[in-house]
Structures are given as C-alpha cells and as structure tokens.
Amino acid sequence: MTDIMREEVGAPKVFDRTAFQAELDALRIREKAHTHEGDAIAAARRRLPMVEVDGTTTLIGPQGPVTLLDTFEGRRQLIAYYFMWHAGHPAPEQCEGCTWVTAQVRELAYIHSRDVTYATFCQGPYEESAQYREFMGWEMLWYSASRESLETLLVGRAGSAECISSATCDRVRKSLRRIGQPLAASR
Amino acid sequence: MAAYGHNAFIRDGDKVYRTYFINSRGDEAMGTTWSYLDMTALGRQEAWEDSPEGYPQTAPYKWWNWHDNYEAETAPDPLWVDIVTDPAGAAIRRREAEAKTCNYS
Numbered sequence: 001m002t003d004i005m006r007e008e009v010g011a012p013k014v015f016d017r018t019a020f021q022a023e024l025d026a027l028r029i030r031e032k033a034h035t036h037e038g039d040a041i042a043a044a045r046r047r048l049p050m051v052e053v054d055g056t057t058t059l060i061g062p063q064g065p066v067t068l069l070d071t072f073e074g075r076r077q078l079i080a081y082y083f084m085w086h087a088g089h090p091a092p093e094q095c096e097g098c099t100w101v102t103a104q105v106r107e108l109a110y111i112h113s114r115d116v117t118y119a120t121f122c123q124g125p126y127e128e129s130a131q132y133r134e135f136m137g138w139e140m141l142w143y144s145a146s147r148e149s150l151e152t153l154l155v156g157r158a159g160s161a162e163c164i165s166s167a168t169c170d171r172v173r174k175s176l177r178r179i180g181q182p183l184a185a186s187r
Numbered sequence: 188m189a190a191y192g193h194n195a196f197i198r199d200g201d202k203v204y205r206t207y208f209i210n211s212r213g214d215e216a217m218g219t220t221w222s223y224l225d226m227t228a229l230g231r232q233e234a235w236e237d238s239p240e241g242y243p244q245t246a247p248y249k250w251w252n253w254h255d256n257y258e259a260e261t262a263p264d265p266l267w268v269d270i271v272t273d274p275a276g277a278a279i280r281r282r283e284a285e286a287k288t289c290n291y292s
Contacts, residue, residue, distance in 0.1 A: 038225075039236075039237070040237075042225045042230060042236075043230075043236070043237040043238070045207065045225070045226070046228060046229070046230050046236075046238050046239065047239060048207065048228075050197065050204040050205060050206040050228065051204060051205050052202060052204050053196070053203050053204060053205050054203070055198070055201055055202065068196075068203055069198065069201055069203055072196075072198055072203075076197060076198060076229075077195065077196065077197045077198075077206075077227050077228065078195070078196040078197075078198075079193060079194070079195055079196075079223055079226065079227065080193075080194045080196065081191075081192070081193050082190060082191050082192055082193075082194065083191065084190050084191045095191070097191065097214070098191055101191075101193075101214050101217065104217065104218025104219075105218065106218075107254075109252050109254050109255045110220040110252070111220055111223050112252070112255050113250050113252040114224055114227075114229075114231070114232055114250070116223070116224065116227055118223065147190065150190065153194070
C-alpha cells in the first residue's frame with residue numbers, strides 16, 4: 001500500500017517500523033522524566049499547609065439544607081468542584097468549561113475506596129441546576145452554594161467574622177482575584 | 188472571585204480544612220482517579236509514595252473497589268489482583284494450575 005500520509009498533507013512523516021520505534025523510545029525518556037517530576041510535585045503538594053474553613057457553611061442538597069461537613073458523607077476527604085451557573089438561562093447557555101470538567105467524572109468508587117468524596121457545588125438555585133444535572137445524565141453529588149458561602153470557604157475561618165463587614169472582605173476578595181491569575185498562568 | 192475550580196478539603200472530626208485549590212488549565216488535567224487523588228492532602232495513599240510520616244498507605248491496586256462494594260465476596264478477584272501486582276509470577280502460577288488439571292486422554 002502506498003503512503004497515504006505525505007508531508008504536504010499536514011500529518012506526521014512516514015517512517016519504517018524500526019525508525020518509528022526509535023523515535024518513540026527517544027520521546028519516552030522525556031515522558032518518563034515528566035511522570036517522575038509529576039510524582040515529585042505531588043509529594044510537594046502533600047506537604048502544603050492547610051487553612052481551616054467553616055464546616056457549618058450551608059449548602060442546599062436534594063433534601064434541603066446541609067452543612068459542608070455533611071457533604072463529606074462521613075469520608076475523611078472531599079473534592080468539590082465549584083460550578084458556575086447563569087440563573088434563568090437554558091441548558092445550552094450554561095458554563096461550557098464547568099460542563100466539560102463535570103463531564104469527565106465517571107466511576108467514583110475508586111476514590112471512595114480511598115475515603116474521598118466528590119461533589120459539585122453549583123452557584124445557582126438547586127432546583128434549576130439539578131434539572132441540568134439530570135438532563136446531562138450526571139450522577140455525582142450536587143449541591144447549591146451561594147456565592148457568599150463559596151467566598152467564605154475560599155477565605156477560610158480566620159477573619160470570616162470580619163468578612164461580614166465589607167472593607168476587610170473586599171480587600172481579601174481583590175487579593176484572591178489577583179492570586180487567581182498567576183495560578184492560571186503557571187499551570 | 189474565580190467562581191469555578193477544584194477544591195480539596197480534609198476533616199478532623201468536625202473541623203474542616205481546605206487543602207488545595209486549582210482552576211483554569213489545572214482543571215483540564217482533572218477527571219481521572221489518579222488526578223483526583225493526587226490533588227488530595229493524603230494522595231493515593233499507596234506505599235510507594237513519598238508522603239509525610241504517619242500518612243495512611245497500603246499496597247497498590249488491592250484497594251480498588253468496584254461500584255462501592257466493600258463486601259468480601261465482591262472484593263477484586265484475587266486472580267486479577269495477582270495478575271496486576273505480579274504479572275510474571277501470575278503467569279507461572281496459572282500455567283502450573285493448568286498443568287495440574289490437564290487431562291491426557
């Protein structure tokens with residue numbers, strides 16, 4: 001069979017099998033280094049400090065109000081994805097990025113085995129956003145969280161009493177917005 | 188405020204702590220069992236990991252549960268665990284087992 005993929009078609013060059021394997025092996029050295037660097041970064045990530053947050057923060061679930069502590073479902077750890085929401089807008093107008101992220105969630109039994117719960121915290125009314133969850137065929141835990149609740153969770157317990165007054169809270173929110181930018185750039 | 192992104196929390200009794208946050212291109216990497224566990228404070232909790240002293244760790248693979256089944260009968264099939272954790276040894280054991288049951292007629 002003649003070459004289907006030629007250089008001018010904008011596809012990889014065609015090599016014979018031995019030469020292809022040699023190139024693959026050469027790249028694998030970098031990929032292995034990437035894997036090991038990922039392991040080292042994860043080890044450093046496990047050595048980050050942590051900040052206390054208010055476990056009584058209220059969210060709305062299928063049975064009504066629950067606390068952040070409740071959303072752990074008794075497990076030791078929790079992963080919560082903050083899902084943006086545009087209240088009153090139809091499904092096609094909801095956040096495409098958040099939808100993409102949530103669509104990746106599949107079999108959670110493996111992380112449950114590690115005593116970790118996964119939940120979506122949606123910044124929109126519960127009934128409206130739960131309909132979207134059902135429409136998409138998603139099965140993960142789904143809670144509605146107000147923007148104020150999520151900001152409390154991000155700011156942490158220290159100073160949360162002051163956040164009820166605007167000046168300190170505004171300063172904290174502004175610094176968090178600036179922090180958000182470098183995180184995006186560095187990753 | 189960046190109103191989207193992945194958060195990790197850990198609790199100690201009723202005290203709750205946030206251990207991690209990431210968004211933007213960091214969200215892109217999420218979606219697999221390993222990427223989720225690697226963002227938690229305790230990691231994959233496997234014996235090979237470089238974690239602080241005292242962190243829970245067990246042998247790889249053997250802790251996988253399917254569909255949240257924790258009953259002994261529905262634990263991962265020991266034969267499968269054997270293959271995944273020791274492929275060469277498992278092949279030898281399988282050949283030996285088959286040799287014992289082979290009937291020469």
